Amino acid sequence: xxxxxxxxxxxxxxxxxxxxxxxxxxxxxxxxxLEDRNxxxxxxxxxxxxMVEQAEKEGRLTPGCTVLEPTSGNTGISLAMVxxxxxxxxxxxxxxxTSIERRQLLEMYGVxxxxxxxxxxxxxxxxVAKRLAEEQPDWxxxxxxxxxANAQAxxxxxxxxxxxxxxxxxxFVGGLGTSGTLMGVGRYLKEHAPGCRIVAxxxxxxxxxxxxxxxxxxxxxxxxxxxxxxTRYSVESGDALRRTRELVEKExxxxxxxxxxxxxAAIGQAERAVRDGVRADVAFTVCDGGWKxxxxxxxxxxxxxxxxxxxxxLWA
Amino acid sequence: MAIEVRIPTILRTxxxxxxxxxxxxxxxxxxxDDLDARHDxxxxxxxxxxxxxNRFVNIYLNDEDVRFLGxxxxxxxxxxxxxxxxAVAGG
Numbered sequence: 001x002x003x004x005x006x007x008x009x010x011x012x013x014x015x016x017x018x019x020x021x022x023x024x025x026x027x028x029x030x031x032x033x034l035e036d037r038n039x040x041x042x043x044x045x046x047x048x049x050x051m052v053e054q055a056e057k058e059g060r061l062t063p064g065c066t067v068l069e070p071t072s073g074n075t076g077i078s079l080a081m082v083x084x085x086x087x088x089x090x091x092x093x094x095x096x097x098t099s100i101e102r103r104q105l106l107e108m109y110g111v112x113x114x115x116x117x118x119x120x121x122x123x124x125x126x127x128v129a130k131r132l133a134e135e136q137p138d139w140x141x142x143x144x145x146x147x148x149a150n151a152q153a154x155x156x157x158x159x160x161x162x163x164x165x166x167x168x169x170x171x172f173v174g175g176l177g178t179s180g181t182l183m184g185v186g187r188y189l190k191e192h193a194p195g196c197r198i199v200a201x202x203x204x205x206x207x208x209x210x211x212x213x214x215x216x217x218x219x220x221x222x223x224x225x226x227x228x229x230x231t232r233y234s235v236e237s238g239d240a241l242r243r244t245r246e247l248v249e250k251e252x253x254x255x256x257x258x259x260x261x262x263x264x265a266a267i268g269q270a271e272r273a274v275r276d277g278v279r280a281d282v283a284f285t286v287c288d289g290g291w292k293x294x295x296x297x298x299x300x301x302x303x304x305x306x307x308x309x310x311x312x313x314l315w316a
Numbered sequence: 317m318a319i320e321v322r323i324p325t326i327l328r329t330x331x332x333x334x335x336x337x338x339x340x341x342x343x344x345x346x347x348x349d350d351l352d353a354r355h356d357x358x359x360x361x362x363x364x365x366x367x368x369x370n371r372f373v374n375i376y377l378n379d380e381d382v383r384f385l386g387x388x389x390x391x392x393x394x395x396x397x398x399x400x401x402x403a404v405a406g407g
Binding site: 121125126145178202203205207214215217219220221226230233234235236316 | 324326327361370372373374376379380381383384399401403404405406
């Protein structure tokens with residue numbers, strides 16, 4: 001059944017597709033969960049919908065309310081759609097070094113954007129949003145970094161979908177940003193597929209993004225619980241870009257750059273399984289399509305040129 | 317045994333502005349001690365009073381988070397690459 005009463009009802013149930021050309025052997029296979037097939041084209045539609053519904057249930061969100069959220073893009077775009085359909089005003093605090101497409105999409109949905117300085121990246125956006133929330137107590141900050149409904153969305157939907165499609169799963173590799181995907185899918189798989197390894201891939205940016213004034217300005221999302229993870233990799237933009245291009249070249253999947261970072265870690269796990277002589281089914285998320293990153297030059301010229309152009313950009 | 321250590325912008329005041337420095341050690345803990353001997357005070361930024369890694373600092377051995385390896389006890393070998401980064405938000 002592929003008929004839905006509204007766009008919101010079409011959330012989730014995304015395809016899980018095999019990667020016959022990138023998988024190292026018949027016993028060690030890679031599987032991509034195509035989260036770009038969600039209503040606004042990213043995995044963030046799931047937490048955005050859950051966070052809004054939960055806030056409504058708790059009575060924090062009532063008709064006419066203003067929603068405030070720090071976001072580097074995808075969560076903002078997802079919230080923009082949900083808030084538009086439900087009649088809430090949305091204000092997003094976004095670092096100025098995010099791609100122009102993300103900004104244009106938010107403007108198209110009528111979102112008000114408050115820019116935070118490029119230096120400090122998303123940490124700075126979080127700090128600015130927290131300050132605004134204090135100054136404007138009637139604004140409702142859903143706060144994806146600490147909102148349990150973010151992880152719950154993945155615990156109740158993404159995790160069960162993956163396990164239903166791939167009961168033989170041995171590894172799940174997800175992107176680490178707010179921690180929502182990894183905590184939700186990770187907890188679900190630990191409970192229902194014992195022994196499945198949960199692996200985090202996080203983007204490693206250029207120096208500018210880490211331009212904090214001191215170490216104690218660092219940020220760990222409140223949702224993050226290291227005990228859910230088996231390991232965690234930091235992936236450089238060059239590796240992420242190379243894998244993003246391989247994914248389109250070998251499997252025809254046109255994905256965003258954070259997916260390249262996740263694929264890099266997933267291939268690492270697959271290669272390890274081959275070396276150890278064990279079978280593996282490695283599932284990972286394709287967080288979004290590549291459309292929103294075309295202006296960054298990620299897909300044109302040589303890898304070196306593209307990596308250089310990405311310096312100082314927030315690409316995940 | 318020389319290990320390449322990548323230093324984030326925020327800690328380059330300790331390394332005279334150098335992005336990458338060399339240090340020695342069989343374990344990460346020993347490496348940090350050696351780093352501190354060469355760049356006085358840097359250890360205090362990486363390790364808290366409780367002797368554990370600072371919550372807002374992430375250290376990676378060949379791109380893997382050392383907290384999932386052996387922490388400060390993680391064994392190092394010649395040619396390894398260690399990267400120090402402050403914790404940042406995503407999403």
